[in-house]
Amino acid sequence: MKKIFGKPDALKDNPFHYCPGCGHSIIHRLVAEVIDELGIKDRTIGVPPAGCAVLAYNYFDVDMCEAPHGRAAAVATGMKRILKDRVVFTYQGDGYIAAIGTAETIHAANRGERITAIFVNNAVYGMTGGQMAPTTLLGQETTTSPGGRLPLRDGFPLDLSEMLALAAGSVYIERTSVSNPKGIIRTKKAIRKAFEVQLEDKGFSLVEILSACPTNWKMSPKDAVRWVDETMTKIFPLKVIKDVA
Amino acid sequence: MSEKTLMRGTHVLGEAAIRAGCRAYFGYPITPQNELPEYMASAFARMDDAVFIQAESEIASINMVIGAAAAGARVMTSSSSPGISLKQEGISYLAAMELPAVIVNMMRGGPGLGNIAPAQGDYFQATRGGGHGDYRVIVFAPAYGQEIADMTRQAFDLADYYRIPVMILGDGMMGQMMEPVVFPEPIDPAKLPEKEWVVNGSKGRSSRIILSLWLDPPKEEELNWRLARKYSAITEVIPDQEMYLTDDAELVLVAYGTAARIAKGAVHRARESGMKVGLYRPKTLWPFPSKALAKLCDHVRHFMAFEMSTGQMVEDVRLAVEGRREVSFYGRPGGVVSTPEEVAAIVSSAYHGKAN
Amino acid sequence: MKGRILIDRERCKGCRLCITVCPKKQIEISPKLNTKGYYPANFLEEDIPDTGKIECTGCALCAITCPDVAIEVYREEKKTSKDDTD
Numbered sequence: 289m290k291k292i293f294g295k296p297d298a299l300k301d302n303p304f305h306y307c308p309g310c311g312h313s314i315i316h317r318l319v320a321e322v323i324d325e326l327g328i329k330d331r332t333i334g335v336p337p338a339g340c341a342v343l344a345y346n347y348f349d350v351d352m353c354e355a356p357h358g359r360a361a362a363v364a365t366g367m368k369r370i371l372k373d374r375v376v377f378t379y380q381g382d383g384y385i386a387a388i389g390t391a392e393t394i395h396a397a398n399r400g401e402r403i404t405a406i407f408v409n410n411a412v413y414g415m416t417g418g419q420m421a422p423t424t425l426l427g428q429e430t431t432t433s434p435g436g437r438l439p440l441r442d443g444f445p446l447d448l449s450e451m452l453a454l455a456a457g458s459v460y461i462e463r464t465s466v467s468n469p470k471g472i473i474r475t476k477k478a479i480r481k482a483f484e485v486q487l488e489d490k491g492f493s494l495v496e497i498l499s500a501c502p503t504n505w506k507m508s509p510k511d512a513v514r515w516v517d518e519t520m521t522k523i524f525p526l527k528v529i530k531d532v533a
Numbered sequence: 534m535s536e537k538t539l540m541r542g543t544h545v546l547g548e549a550a551i552r553a554g555c556r557a558y559f560g561y562p563i564t565p566q567n568e569l570p571e572y573m574a575s576a577f578a579r580m581d582d583a584v585f586i587q588a589e590s591e592i593a594s595i596n597m598v599i600g601a602a603a604a605g606a607r608v609m610t611s612s613s614s615p616g617i618s619l620k621q622e623g624i625s626y627l628a629a630m631e632l633p634a635v636i637v638n639m640m641r642g643g644p645g646l647g648n649i650a651p652a653q654g655d656y657f658q659a660t661r662g663g664g665h666g667d668y669r670v671i672v673f674a675p676a677y678g679q680e681i682a683d684m685t686r687q688a689f690d691l692a693d694y695y696r697i698p699v700m701i702l703g704d705g706m707m708g709q710m711m712e713p714v715v716f717p718e719p720i721d722p723a724k725l726p727e728k729e730w731v732v733n734g735s736k737g738r739s740s741r742i743i744l745s746l747w748l749d750p751p752k753e754e755e756l757n758w759r760l761a762r763k764y765s766a767i768t769e770v771i772p773d774q775e776m777y778l779t780d781d782a783e784l785v786l787v788a789y790g791t792a793a794r795i796a797k798g799a800v801h802r803a804r805e806s807g808m809k810v811g812l813y814r815p816k817t818l819w820p821f822p823s824k825a826l827a828k829l830c831d832h833v834r835h836f837m838a839f840e841m842s843t844g845q846m847v848e849d850v851r852l853a854v855e856g857r858r859e860v861s862f863y864g865r866p867g868g869v870v871s872t873p874e875e876v877a878a879i880v881s882s883a884y885h886g887k888a889n
Numbered sequence: 890m891k892g893r894i895l896i897d898r899e900r901c902k903g904c905r906l907c908i909t910v911c912p913k914k915q916i917e918i919s920p921k922l923n924t925k926g927y928y929p930a931n932f933l934e935e936d937i938p939d940t941g942k943i944e945c946t947g948c949a950l951c952a953i954t955c956p957d958v959a960i961e962v963y964r965e966e967k968k969t970s971k972d973d974t975d
Contacts, residue, residue: 289891289892289893289940289947289963289964289965289966290963290964290965290966291961291962291963292947292949292962292963292964293949293952293953293960293961293962294958294961294962295958295961299958303899303900303957304956304957304958306956306957307902308902308903308904308927308956309902309904309905309906309956310956311956312956313956313957313958314954314955314956317958329735330734330735330736330737331734331736332734333604333732333733333734335600338746342746345742345744348740349735349740350734350735350740351732351733351734351735351740351741351742352732352740352741352742352743352744353599353600353603353630353732353742353743353744354626354630354742354743354744354745354746355596355599355600356596356599356622356623356626359592359593359596359599359623362588362592362593362594362596362597362599362600363596363597363599363600363603364600365586365593365597365600366557366559366584366586366596366597366598366599366600366601366602366604366608367600367601367603367604367732368600369557369584369586369597369600369601370557370584370600370601370604370605370606371604371733371734374733374734375734391589391590391592391593392589392592392593392596394589395588395589395593399586468910468954469910469950469953469954472953472954473953502904508905509904509905509906510905510906510909513906
């Protein structure tokens with residue numbers, strides 16, 4: 289029997305600290321698989337967030353440089369401008385990219401920075417214990433939206449990807465999910481395309497990935513992925529949002 | 534050495550940075566330092582190995598500095614008081630991640646929006662750290678165009694050598710004043726020593742991480758003590774000052790930057806009326822040059838700190854003097870610039886023992 | 890085509906997502922705890938030596954879905970004349 293699936297080379301052996309059923313570690317594997325397939329492991333630099341995935345540098349076997357919370361797009365900009373022939377990607381959660389990091393992300397896209405943003409949307413602040421995020425759905429209960437998110441108090445779920453598509457410098461933006469095998473396979477294709485847009489020096493690329501957070505949604509992994517498929521995708525439809533590559 | 538040229542302070546700083554091998558600048562418009570980003574923009578536009586970005590905010594620009602520094606570039610950012618406040622978190626990260634960078638603050642009247650006139654109200658922020666955690670940054674305080682040129686070169690060299698952010702503290706007046714300057718020879722950044730800690734792709738080595746998260750308290754403590762050892766090593770070597778007519782002085786004015794130039798005028802006037810007055814001018818504000826100041830206590834009976842603020846550096850003077858001599862303060866905050874005569878009058882009454 | 894999977898009991902956190910996607914229903918939760926205190930997933934056909942009786946086709950849906958890269962997938966190679974020269 290031939291081995292046809294295993295740990296990608298661009299992932300270290302360290303077991304993940306993520307909760308059972310968390311989408312982060314699926315996405316880590318997909319990014320690592322793409323790095324392997326493109327053969328860019330030794331010229332890729334990652335910028336992890338300060339969130340659940342802050343420990344991403346324990347998992348990606350590539351050079352990593354931490355960014356202050358929210359500022360990955362700016363750190364990656366400074367890095368890529370210096371290392372023009374290297375590959376730079378940011379890995380950011382929804383609070384990170386669409387709340388505190390909104391300005392940096394929009395302007396990185398607007399400048400068409402040759403960086404790839406991996407935007408993990410799980411509709412909560414995970415690491416800090418399940419607070420409301422910019423992408424929390426109306427009516428969704430979190431520790432800071434008691435009784436469910438109310439527009440007048442908490443605002444509406446923010447679709448940053450659509451906003452970024454308006455920035456002329458953005459070239460490829462897609463929203464996928466890792467809540468089922470089909471979605472996971474689709475996500476890998478999108479990540480690969482995003483990296484290729486960077487490699488071909490075309491402009492800013494971003495993949496938004498809907499991802500389950502069983503612990504903070506207080507659901508079983510099975511229910512959590514179903515909630516992504518049945519509820520989240522209604523507000524954040526899965527589609528190619530922009531592709532002018 | 535290049536030949537002498539007449540240049541305004543902000544341009545001197547920009548030119549000196551480029552000659553020091555700086556090839557990355559990130560900034561944001563704020564008076565009174567706009568001529569520096571403008572200078573860097575036009576200079577870098579004529580160079581093909583240099584990166585200029587006017588960022589969307591001072592916060593974004595300091596974070597671009599983090600990225601460029603982690604990639605190994607000699608990198609600079611500049612701003613003025615309110616903008617420097619916005620950069621404080623980033624500066625704390627630079628210190629924690631031991632990343633070299635040069636940060637220029639052309640101070641202006643504050644707090645809050647303040648105004649665009651020259652002031653020195655950011656002394657504590659610069660020397661005590663406006664960001665979080667135990668960290669320090671080297672702080673240079675030029676007073677003359679030539680010093681801006683020399684200290685900028687030193688700032689980049691020390692930043693790389695100690696892997697620490699270095700701040701150049703000027704003010705609105707200094708940035709605009711035109712003075713003759715001779716620049717040191719330019720450095721070719723390609724010939725700078727290789728930085729074996731950068732993250733630039735793990736080709737031919739194992740992957741590297743630059744971070745400041747240490748969840749395990751003993752590990753964080755270890756980092757803190759490692760930084761502390763670095764800072765004490767710096768304190769042994771870097772402190773620098775100008776001592777003007779202090780050998781026979783009974784009263785010594787202590788002032789830096791533009792305030793020191795005004796104080797020197799006051800010293801001359803006091804000397805003309807027979808008073809033995811001198812000036813002690815710190816050139817580094819952190820580490821503060823306290824040793825030489827303390828030694829002056831042998832013969833100086835009164836120290837007067839003169840600042841363009843309500844009094845901040847005066848505390849470092851007191852720390853250096855440790856109660857052995859009287860330390861008083863005179864200053865004008867808010868962008869008001871005293872005249873030498875005004876200061877001389879204050880000195881005179883203090884000198885003759887009358888409380889001012 | 891026949892296949893086989895290898896589940897790393899210690900990496901598995903018992904999230905059960907592999908169980909939900911396995912088309913042949915050949916994965917279940919093991920009654921034995923792993924060292925982290927999870928009941929990990931268990932491949933039912935692990936001990937069947939005769940590949941003829943195996944249901945698993947090596948489709949890898951389980952491994953694709955697994956959040957912890959805890960599953961390795963093996964697949965029988967197609968019997969083609971070229972095989973002998975491998």
